[in-house]
Amino acid sequence: MCAFSRSLRIMSVKSLFSLLFFAFLLVACGEVEDTRPGKPVAHRQATFRAILKSFEPMGIQLREETYKAETFRQHTEKLAELKDAPWEYFGAETQYPPSKSTDRLWQEPEIFADERDKFIRAVKDLQFAAQNAPEEAEQAVETLKAAYAPVEASCRSCHKRYKR
Numbered sequence: 529m530c531a532f533s534r535s536l537r538i539m540s541v542k543s544l545f546s547l548l549f550f551a552f553l554l555v556a557c558g559e560v561e562d563t564r565p566g567k568p569v570a571h572r573q574a575t576f577r578a579i580l581k582s583f584e585p586m587g588i589q590l591r592e593e594t595y596k597a598e599t600f601r602q603h604t605e606k607l608a609e610l611k612d613a614p615w616e617y618f619g620a621e622t623q624y625p626p627s628k629s630t631d632r633l634w635q636e637p638e639i640f641a642d643e644r645d646k647f648i649r650a651v652k653d654l655q656f657a658a659q660n661a662p663e664e665a666e667q668a669v670e671t672l673k674a675a676y677a678p679v680e681a682s683c684r685s686c687h688k689r690y691k692r
């Protein structure tokens with residue numbers, strides 16, 4: 529009897545630990561996993577993270593006077609490659625956790641498409657500017673800052689409306 533109740537007590541301590549561990553995992557991950565077929569939300573988030581990864585270093589180069597023509601150009605090429613990637617994952621019925629999109633996105637698809645097209649055009653202009661950047665670094669930075677700004681503005685403008 530006593531042994532039985534002791535093992536019960538051990539069990540409950542154990543399950544308390546596993547509960548705590550599970551809670552810890554949830555906090556540590558901080559994210560709900562996308563378990564739907566095709567994982568559209570996880571895919572679009574991953575493509576945006578890849579976009580950020582090519583976009584952010586360009587901003588750093590321009591702001592911190594660490595401009596390197598070749599790596600800058602490589603980042604613009606990568607961004608140009610990625611510019612069309614997220615949109616196919618915004619299909620119908622894809623507004624579920626862990627999505628950070630606003631409901632508004634599905635209520636006004638035309639405006640969302642405009643924001644998307646503005647972004648794509650701005651990325652193409654930035655790519656062109658990098659391909660044709662002046663040799664002289666200071667001049668190049670001037671030109672590239674002017675081409676970088678509209679891309680940054682388009683991320684911001686779309687996020688303001690459509691990202692939580």
Ligand code: HEC
Binds near residue numbers: 647
């Ligand atoms: C046309 C709209 C639009 C444009 C342009 C846009 N984004 Fe987003 N972005 C979104 C939306 C919507 C989400 C939320 C996606 C979701 O979770 O459903 C998002 C999410 C993100 C995320 C979070 C991904 C994650 O892990 O949850 C990052 C990072 C991001 N965008 C970076 C950028 C950067 C950098 C740019 C510009 C270079 C950009 N986005 C341009 C609409 C846009």
